[in-house]
Amino acid sequence: MHQSIALDPTDLGILRALQNDARISNKALAAEVGIAPSTCLDRVSRMRAAGVVKGATVEVDAAALGRPLQAMLAVRVRPHHRAVLNPFVGHVLKLPETRALYHLAGPDDFLVHVAVADATGLQRLVVDGFTARTEVTQVHTMLIFQQWSGGPLLPPEPSVPARRLTAG
Amino acid sequence: MHQSIALDPTDLGILRALQNDARISNKALAAEVGIAPSTCLDRVSRMRAAGVVKGATVEVDAAALGRPLQAMLAVRVRPHHRAVLNPFVGHVLKLPETRALYHLAGPDDFLVHVAVADATGLQRLVVDGFTARTEVTQVHTMLIFQQWSGGPLLPPEPSVPARRLTAG
DNA sequence: AGTGAAAGAGGTAGGCT
DNA sequence: AGCCTACCTCTTTCACT
Numbered sequence: 001m002h003q004s005i006a007l008d009p010t011d012l013g014i015l016r017a018l019q020n021d022a023r024i025s026n027k028a029l030a031a032e033v034g035i036a037p038s039t040c041l042d043r044v045s046r047m048r049a050a051g052v053v054k055g056a057t058v059e060v061d062a063a064a065l066g067r068p069l070q071a072m073l074a075v076r077v078r079p080h081h082r083a084v085l086n087p088f089v090g091h092v093l094k095l096p097e098t099r100a101l102y103h104l105a106g107p108d109d110f111l112v113h114v115a116v117a118d119a120t121g122l123q124r125l126v127v128d129g130f131t132a133r134t135e136v137t138q139v140h141t142m143l144i145f146q147q148w149s150g151g152p153l154l155p156p157e158p159s160v161p162a163r164r165l166t167a168g
Numbered sequence: 169m170h171q172s173i174a175l176d177p178t179d180l181g182i183l184r185a186l187q188n189d190a191r192i193s194n195k196a197l198a199a200e201v202g203i204a205p206s207t208c209l210d211r212v213s214r215m216r217a218a219g220v221v222k223g224a225t226v227e228v229d230a231a232a233l234g235r236p237l238q239a240m241l242a243v244r245v246r247p248h249h250r251a252v253l254n255p256f257v258g259h260v261l262k263l264p265e266t267r268a269l270y271h272l273a274g275p276d277d278f279l280v281h282v283a284v285a286d287a288t289g290l291q292r293l294v295v296d297g298f299t300a301r302t303e304v305t306q307v308h309t310m311l312i313f314q315q316w317s318g319g320p321l322l323p324p325e326p327s328v329p330a331r332r333l334t335a336g
Numbered sequence: 337a338g339t340g341a342a343a344g345a346g347g348t349a350g351g352c353t
Numbered sequence: 354a355g356c357c358t359a360c361c362t363c364t365t366t367c368a369c370t
Contacts, residue, residue, distance in 0.1 A: 019226055021224060022191060022224035022225050023190060025345095026346075027347080037348090038356065038357075052228060053227075055227055056189060056225065057186075057225065057226075058225075059223055067321070067324060093318060096324070099321065100315065101318070105313060144270050144271070144272060146270075147268065147271070150261060150266035152228075153267065153283060155233045156235060156264070193364085195364080203338080204338070204340075205364080206340080
């Protein structure tokens with residue numbers, strides 16, 4: 001871990017392809033970046049070992065699962081002690097409605113991305129899961145109308161042929 | 169699309185396993201939920217066709233790619249016309265720094281999750297990519313200290329054996 | 337709908353250039 | 354380091370229950 005590896009344009013091509021479709025076969029991946037399958041396997045293994053490539057996951061349609069309503073909750077927690085923050089984080093991650101959690105710098109301490117069945121479910125989540133807790137001083141609920149994901153995550157300045165980077 | 173399918177506990181097990189590791193082999197997946205590989209293949213195909221399971225993607229370590237600084241930008245856009253919103257969305261999705269984009273109900277219209285190399289990169293992104301645009305009236309930058317992802321996304325009330333659900 | 341078997345394709349390791 | 358080959362496992366189809 002925290003290992004330093006150099007990513008050349010071939011590695012970046014692999015990264016891009018894997019982010020577009022994590023289930024691509026190694027053979028097809030190798031063909032796409034123009035190397036032999038065995039070489040490709042080695043490249044991917046090294047990027048996995050370095051921590052550049054982490055787990056693969058499928059995207060699931062929240063609406064199709066009966067959770068068509070999504071929201072961002074901006075939460076303020078007091079006091080800002082580890083003894084308070086850590087249990088709060090653990091609690092939020094245990095909630096089945098939680099999709100993502102962000103610890104922020106700013107007036108709002110946390111942003112929680114949640115998916116619920118309906119307005120009643122959202123109300124119950126906010127009241128019972130957040131404002132009921134003594135460390136939570138404020139919750140702002142922002143409904144999500146629509147969401148998009150950005151393109152594949154790549155290094156800044158893609159024109160540079162090879163950079164020494166640190167995995168972490 | 170928008171097809172109605174029933175998800176039984178076996179389907180939910182498949183969903184959970186695929187969200188934990190999208191690259192699991194079909195054979196291992198079938199063993200995990202206790203069905204034959206051919207049956208498992210059929211289940212996954214139907215969930216893909218129904219839109220419940222969408223594309224698979226690998227998680228990439230932003231810090232390892234030279235983008236260790238992440239932030240949420242709360243953006244206000246005026247006026248709220250499609251002729252204004254659509255080009256703004258297109259612009260944001262084209263930025264290489266964009267990881268996700270959310271259209272919200274509330275005083276802030278959009279939340280943009282971005283990953284940059286350093287504070288200078290963040291400043292340039294905010295100034296050149298957002299406040300420079302005439303439709304953008306305000307940008308609040310919130311640094312992300314740490315982030316977590318929730319568990320596998322599953323239907324509400326998991327005790328119900330089978331529900332009729334709508335993909336979309 | 338679920339299964340089992342069989343043909344075909346792909347993954348993976350080792351040695352070589 | 355990259356590649357080729359050979360083995361071997363897995364995927365996928367199809368007839369059957």
